[in-house]
Structure formats: structure tokens, C-alpha cells
Amino acid sequence: MSTDLTMGTITYVLRGVRPLGGDAVDVVLADGVVAEVAEAGSATAEGATVIEAADHVLLPGLVDLHTHLREPGREDAETVASGTRAAAVGGFTAVHAMANTSPVADTAGVVEQVHRLGQQAGWADVHPVGAVTVGLDGVRLAELGAMADSAARVRVFSDDGKCVHDPILMRRALEYVKAFDGVVAQHAQEPRLTEGAQMNEGVVSAQVGLAGWPAVAEEAIIARDVLLAEHVGSRLHVCHLSTAGSVEIIRWAKSRGIDVTAEVTPHHLILTDDLARTYDPTYKVNPPLRTAADVEAVRQGLADGTIDIVATDHAPHTREDKDCEWGAAAFGMTGLETALSVVQQTMVDTGRLTWSDVARVLSTAPARIGRIEATQGRPIAVGEPANLTLVDPTATRTIDGAAQATSSGNTPFRGHELPGQVVATFLRGRATVLDGAPVAPVDGVVSAP
Amino acid sequence: MRHLLSTADLSKDEAVGLLDTAAQMAATQSREIKKLPTLRGRTVVNLFFEDSTRTRISFETAAKRLSADVINFSAKGSSVSKGESLKDTALTLHAMGADAVVVRHWASGAPYQLAHAGWLDAAVLNAGDGTHMHPTQALLDAYTMRRHLAGRAGGLAAPADDGVGADLAGLRIAIVGDVLHSRVARANVALLHTLGAEVTLVAPPTLVPVGVEAWPCRTSYDLDATLADWRPDAVMMLRVQRERMSGGAGAFFPSPLEYTRYYGLDARRLAQLADHAIVMHPGPMNRGLEISAEAADSDKAVIVEQVANGIAVRMAALYLLMAGDRSAEGNDL
Numbered sequence: 001m002s003t004d005l006t007m008g009t010i011t012y013v014l015r016g017v018r019p020l021g022g023d024a025v026d027v028v029l030a031d032g033v034v035a036e037v038a039e040a041g042s043a044t045a046e047g048a049t050v051i052e053a054a055d056h057v058l059l060p061g062l063v064d065l066h067t068h069l070r071e072p073g074r075e076d077a078e079t080v081a082s083g084t085r086a087a088a089v090g091g092f093t094a095v096h097a098m099a100n101t102s103p104v105a106d107t108a109g110v111v112e113q114v115h116r117l118g119q120q121a122g123w124a125d126v127h128p129v130g131a132v133t134v135g136l137d138g139v140r141l142a143e144l145g146a147m148a149d150s151a152a153r154v155r156v157f158s159d160d161g162k163c164v165h166d167p168i169l170m171r172r173a174l175e176y177v178k179a180f181d182g183v184v185a186q187h188a189q190e191p192r193l194t195e196g197a198q199m200n201e202g203v204v205s206a207q208v209g210l211a212g213w214p215a216v217a218e219e220a221i222i223a224r225d226v227l228l229a230e231h232v233g234s235r236l237h238v239c240h241l242s243t244a245g246s247v248e249i250i251r252w253a254k255s256r257g258i259d260v261t262a263e264v265t266p267h268h269l270i271l272t273d274d275l276a277r278t279y280d281p282t283y284k285v286n287p288p289l290r291t292a293a294d295v296e297a298v299r300q301g302l303a304d305g306t307i308d309i310v311a312t313d314h315a316p317h318t319r320e321d322k323d324c325e326w327g328a329a330a331f332g333m334t335g336l337e338t339a340l341s342v343v344q345q346t347m348v349d350t351g352r353l354t355w356s357d358v359a360r361v362l363s364t365a366p367a368r369i370g371r372i373e374a375t376q377g378r379p380i381a382v383g384e385p386a387n388l389t390l391v392d393p394t395a396t397r398t399i400d401g402a403a404q405a406t407s408s409g410n411t412p413f414r415g416h417e418l419p420g421q422v423v424a425t426f427l428r429g430r431a432t433v434l435d436g437a438p439v440a441p442v443d444g445v446v447s448a449p
Numbered sequence: 450m451r452h453l454l455s456t457a458d459l460s461k462d463e464a465v466g467l468l469d470t471a472a473q474m475a476a477t478q479s480r481e482i483k484k485l486p487t488l489r490g491r492t493v494v495n496l497f498f499e500d501s502t503r504t505r506i507s508f509e510t511a512a513k514r515l516s517a518d519v520i521n522f523s524a525k526g527s528s529v530s531k532g533e534s535l536k537d538t539a540l541t542l543h544a545m546g547a548d549a550v551v552v553r554h555w556a557s558g559a560p561y562q563l564a565h566a567g568w569l570d571a572a573v574l575n576a577g578d579g580t581h582m583h584p585t586q587a588l589l590d591a592y593t594m595r596r597h598l599a600g601r602a603g604g605l606a607a608p609a610d611d612g613v614g615a616d617l618a619g620l621r622i623a624i625v626g627d628v629l630h631s632r633v634a635r636a637n638v639a640l641l642h643t644l645g646a647e648v649t650l651v652a653p654p655t656l657v658p659v660g661v662e663a664w665p666c667r668t669s670y671d672l673d674a675t676l677a678d679w680r681p682d683a684v685m686m687l688r689v690q691r692e693r694m695s696g697g698a699g700a701f702f703p704s705p706l707e708y709t710r711y712y713g714l715d716a717r718r719l720a721q722l723a724d725h726a727i728v729m730h731p732g733p734m735n736r737g738l739e740i741s742a743e744a745a746d747s748d749k750a751v752i753v754e755q756v757a758n759g760i761a762v763r764m765a766a767l768y769l770l771m772a773g774d775r776s777a778e779g780n781d782l
Contacts, residue, residue, distance in 0.1 A: 328556060
């Protein structure tokens with residue numbers, strides 16, 4: 001094993017890996033890039049660390065467009081360091097940190113702080129999302145230009161957790177971010193239709209007596225926003241869509257040539273509102289878990305390309321915010337460390353997506369939407385940055401919230417057996433995860449994205 | 450039966466058994482000495498996170514008539530109002546050795562969590578949770594219906610023996626009013642279905658929950674048609690909360706007057722009821738809104754009797770949960 005002190009990286013030979021699930025090859029990583037792609041069993045590099053990885057799938061490092069890192073403000077739930085370590089364990093090499101921190105990421109100062117914390121932690125590239133409105137209050141535009149021009153180079157703007165519901169404000173935001181090729185990522189939730197809402201409105205909510213969050217409250221905003229985006233010629237990103245109707249609207253909008261992209265979370269690909277019958281607030285999330293028909297619709301939408309990406313909406317919460325009545329509990333569940341497994345189980349093992357498609361929905365497409373495609377979501381080819389994820393799709397693991405890298409235990413998959421294991425993650429050639437365990441970054445080897 | 454959380458959990462045999470036990474309890478209440486020694490030395494905690502003087506007093510009376518020690522623990526004037534969590538409250542009650550916890554909570558599902566989270570090993574009786582369930586209310590309603598109506602589907606003679614042993618097969622029950630927010634309606638629909646009765650919910654469409662199509666009942670927006678064409682054996686009027694009318698654009702109906710015009714049980718509608726039909730209300734009533742004074746005070750009204758029956762039903766529930774053989778858990782009803 002040799003350490004190149006100037007670049008701070010080790011040379012790795014990944015032996016017998018299948019890039020994007022294709023034929024087995026050897027891949028050599030050196031000096032932060034992919035140095036060689038050779039016939040399986042043929043590659044050698046002096047002093048290199050060899051990872052025997054026959055039948056493991058090699059993917060471009062995963063990119064999450066929707067992560068809550070909670071810092072600054074709620075470091076008791078998660079920090080940039082703990083959240084990005086969880087990201088690395090989940091196979092991610094870049095995350096977009098949502099703006100609903102305290103203080104809100106609505107100024108150049110806060111986004112630069114979060115960006116710097118990400119660099120210092122060294123687990124994954126952290127790209128702060130800027131708030132659309134000051135304090136997420138939905139009244140006044142935040143200084144979007146200043147955030148775009150800052151060292152954090154913000155390109156994704158969102159009031160996530162709250163909806164930019166005022167139509168004229170949404171129009172202005174969509175128009176304004178065109179100046180720097182930004183995108184507004186909308187949390188689609190009509191506020192008046194969801195006052196006090198606790199779960200999906202339907203058969204289950206009627207039985208368990210929890211206030212309903214109707215599908216129409218999401219769909220009405222998405223319908224409005226795609227029409228606004230068409231009118232002003234802007235691009236729009238729809239966060240965590242969750243209903244069959246939302247998929248239909250996005251499909252229609254794309255057929256009209258509207259520049260819209262959409263994401264679905266892993267949990268909306270697999271869990272349904274039946275779980276609310278347990279009154280376990282682990283399953284309380286926004287948008288809420290929907291019906292089995294909605295789950296099938298979002299799987300179909302992801303399979304046919306209507307939905308562009310999977311994003312985690314990783315939302316860590318402290319135990320006291322979940323160990324209480326459903327009505328008093330916080331919305332959200334963690335997802336960074338289970339996302340790839342859920343996509344494998346629901347989409348790959350069912351034959352609906354190939355591993356190449358997985359690379360698209362979890363890396364290439366989110367990198368493009370976030371305008372970080374120069375460094376992330378790259379092809380696996382000589383000379384490309386070595387941001388890579390190595391997955392053993394034959395492994396199975398039982399999820400234990402307490403054993404996860406995230407600081408919070410609110411995983412909805414506690415006790416579930418899920419397929420697939422991230423064996424290694426490489427950030428610019430440096431292993432952040434080896435043998436499925438995080439490898440602490442060494443001081444001084446962290447380079448800026 | 451370990452807990453009483455939802456009427457949907459009760460089998461027909463369990464429900465009939467509970468009503469029969471209530472009948473035995475009621476029989477003891479006509480004696481000069483009403484108190485029974487059954488639960489001497491046992492502790493019942495009334496844990497009320499939401500005001501409800503009527504239900505609390507009913508449970509307290511029931512527990513005391515069975516000689517249990519009763520502790521009232523209300524959100525006001527206790528640590529709960531200072532922010533103590535449901536979990537800490539449960540752990541405290543566990544440490545104090547409560548044998549049964551009667552819980553009223555603003556959050557749907559809180560009694561279920563108390564029973565299942567492992568914080569507490571006492572029997573949990575749901576005394577009303579959010580907009581979910583109110584099982585003892587439904588049981589006392591069923592008990593009252595059975596006394597007056599068992600075997601009377603189609604207008605047969607009144608039951609000679611208060612209907613002991615009988616279910617409610619074939620009876621037609623109209624439940625009228627704010628179904629959307631009503632735990633009483635949910636509890637009744639489940640229990641009445643189990644007991645073989647037919648239910649029609651009558652409400653303005655704004656007060657019927659989305660998803661009601663999965664409930665074992667019919668729904669109507671027309672009270673007059675339901676009374677005239679369906680001929681219910683009992684009409685249960687639900688309380689209309691004042692705040693439901695004052696939500697501005699979010700109000701559920703235009704005005705109290707309009708509500709009363711279409712959904713109130715006034716003298717004219719009262720006169721349409723079959724001779725044997727009864728008028729019920731879980732209380733407290735809004736006289737002049739969902740029910741007129743003529744209806745509330747008529748011979749058909751059994752509203753005051755419902756209150757008395759509530760004590761017998763709650764005695765039965767406490768008895769079956771606390772005095773039953775714990776070694777035969779799950780089938781001791």
C-alpha cells in the first residue's frame with residue numbers, strides 16, 4: 001500500500017468489477033481519477049491496494065439532491081459530518097443540503113458555512129440548497145443571486161418543508177434563477193388543503209382518525225407550477241412526488257416539452273399508509289406515505305423515465321421528536337443508508353431498472369439537475385474523477401437504526417432485511433468507505449470540490 | 450382481552466359478553482348498597498389529557514362502585530402541562546403500580562401507543578382519542594339500544610329481559626351529524642356492524658370523511674329521506690362543535706340555522722319516527738342546533754338513561770380487564 005502524499009490518495013485496483021452492471025473489468029484509481037480500465041484480472045499497479053470485487057457492480061458515486069443535514073441549528077439530530085458520513089456509507093459522493101436549518105440557508109453566509117463544513121468533514125461533496133424566500137416564510141425572495149455567486153455556488157433553490165404557494169412569488173423565483181441557470185425545487189403542498197394534516201387522506205385515515213393530507217394538495221401545486229414553468233420558460237424540479245396523479249401531471253408536462261424534472265423518495269417506492277395503523281411516528285413523513293396504487297404508479301413513473309431521479313429526503317430527528325404521540329411527532333425519516341437497497345429491491349430485482357438506469361436516477365441525472373455534472377455523475381472512463389460506488393448486489397443485511405452512521409434512529413426499515421451492500425465509496429480516488437465501513441478522512445487530504 | 454382500545458377489535462361474542470356483564474352490573478346498582486368488593490386493592494388511574502368531566506366522572510364512579518382506588522391525573526395542574534411526555538407519564542404510572550389506565554387524549558392513537566410501546570403493563574381503556582375511537586361510548590349506546598330494541602327489528606314487542614344474550618341483528622340505526630370529527634361515530638359504526646345492526650350515516654358532505662366507502666355502513670346527505678324511507682329504529686344525534694362553523698372559508702357549513710334546517714332533529718322530524726324508535730345523543734347537547742328541546746325532552750329520548758348505562762358498561766369493562774384471569778389472556782371475555 002502506498003500513499004501519495006502530494007495527492008493524499010492511495011492507488012486502488014478494483015478487480016473484476018462490473019461497471020454499471022456490465023462485463024467484468026479491472027479498474028485502477030490513481031491520483032483522484034480513473035487511471036485505467038483493463039481486462040478483468042489483467043491490471044497491476046505497483047504498490048496498489050487490490051480490492052477483489054468479482055461480480056460487484058461499480059456505479060458513479062451517488063448524488064442526493066435532497067438531504068437534510070440539520071446543521072446549523074439541530075446538531076442534536078444530525079451534523080454535516082455525521083450526515084455526510086451516513087451519505088458515504090450509503091454510496092453517495094455528493095449531497096444537496098436542504099435550506100431549512102436554523103438559521104435558514106437564505107444568505108450567502110449560511111450557504112458558505114454549510115459548504116465549508118462539508119469540505120472540512122471530507123465524507124462527500126456538500127452542495128447547499130438555498131432558500132427561495134427569506135426565512136422560508138413565503139413572502140419575500142431571498143438573495144438568490146448572492147447565494148449563486150458565493151463560494152458555495154448554489155444552483156438549487158428550495159423552501160423544502162414549506163411550499164412556495166404564492167403563485168406570483170413562484171413565478172418570480174422561476175424567472176429570476178434563469179440568470180444563473182438555477183432551478184427551483186418545489187415542495188408541492190397546498191397549505192390550506194393540508195392544515196393540521198397528519199397522513200394520506202383516504203381509507204386508512206378515515207379509520208384511524210388522523211387528519212388527511214389529500215393527494216390533490218400535491219397535484220394542484222404541481223399542475224400550477226408546470227404551467228408557470230412553461231409560461232416563463234424556466235426549468236422546474238418537483239421534490240418527492242408521491243401520488244399517481246402527480247406522475248400523470250409530470251408525464252403530461254414532459255409530453256408538452258415543459259422543462260420539468262421530478263424526484264421520488266425510496267420510502268414512497270416501497271411503504272404505504274397502512275403503516276399508520278401502528279401509530280408509530282417513525283412512519284410520519286411529509287409528503288405522507290400513500291396507497292399501494294400510488295406506490296405502483298411512482299415505480300412505473302421511475303421505470304418509464306417520467307420521474308427523473310430518486311432522492312432520499314433523508315430527514316433525521318431526535319428520539320424525543322419521534323417518541324411521542326403521532327400528532328405531536330416531527331415529519332420525516334432517514335434514508336441515506338438504505339436508498340440504494342430500496343431501489344435495488346423495488347426496481348432492479350423486479351426487472352424494472354438496469355444498473356445503468358440506477359446510475360442515471362441516483363447519480364447522472366441528479367448531478368445534471370444540480371449543475372454539478374462537471375465533477376459528479378461522470379462516466380466510468382479513464383481520466384474521469386474517481387467518484388465511485390462499489391456495490392455487492394448479492395449481499396443482504398438487516399437494518400439496525402442504532403448501528404447506522406446517521407446520528408438519528410428514525411429509519412422506517414428497522415428490522416427489515418434489504419438486498420445490496422455498499423462495499424466501498426470513493427471520493428476523488430480516496431476511499432470514504434471500505435468493506436462497508438466508513439474510513440475517517442485524514443487531516444490535510446481533503447480537497448475542495 | 451388485555452386492553453379496550455377500539456370497538457373494531459371486539460368479536461361479536463366479546464361484545465355481547467361485555468353487554469351481558471354490564472347488565473349484571475346494572476342489576477347491582479338498584480340495590481341499596483351499590484358498592485361491590487370486586488376490585489378492592491386495585492388502582493385505576495384516570496389519565497385525562499383533554500377535558501371531559503362527564504366521561505371522567507362516569508369512569509370514576511364505575512371504578513369506585515367496584516371498590517378500586519381511583520387516581521385522577523389530568524393534564525391541567527400536573528406535570529403534563531409543563532411538557533412531560535406521554536412516555537414519561539406512562540413510566541411514572543407504571544412505577545406507581547397502576548393496574549388500569551383510563552386514558553382520554555387529544556391525539557388519535559395515544560391509547561394504542563400506551564398499550565403497545567412497552568412503557569406500561571397496566572390494562573389500557575380508551576376513553577376517547579382524538580377523532581379515532583370512543584369504545585365505552587359505543588358500548589353504552591349498544592347497551593341502551595339493546596334494552597329498548599333487541600328483537601324489535603320491524604317493530605316487534607320490546608325485549609322482556611333487557612335483551613340479555615342478544616345482539617342487535619336487523620336494527621336500523623341512523624347516526625346524524627359531524628361524522629368526520631367524531632370518535633363516537635367511528636366507534637359505533639364498528640360495534641353496530643359487529644352486532645348485526647345496519648347503520649346509515651347522515652351528514653352534510655363536508656362532514657363525511659374521505660374513505661368512508663370502506664366503512665360497513667351506508668351514507669346519506671338527506672335526513673328527511675332517511676327518516677321517511679329507511680325508518681330507523683334509533684336516531685343518534687352527534688354534537689356539532691361550534692368551531693366547525695366559524696372557520697371562514699374553511700367552515701363546514703354556511704350557518705347554524707342552515708345546519709339545523711337540514712340536519713337538526715326538530716319536532717317535525719321527531720313526529721316522523723316510528724312509535725318504538727328511540728332518540729340518542731352522546732352529550733353534551735347543543736339544544737336548538739343538532740337537537741330541539743322537543744326531541745331532547747320527548748318520551749323517545751333515552752339520553753339521560755345513556756348516562757346511567759355508561760356507568761354499568763364501564764364497570765363491566767373494568768371488571769373484565771382487571772378481574773379476569775390473566776393466565777387466560779386474550780380469551781377471558
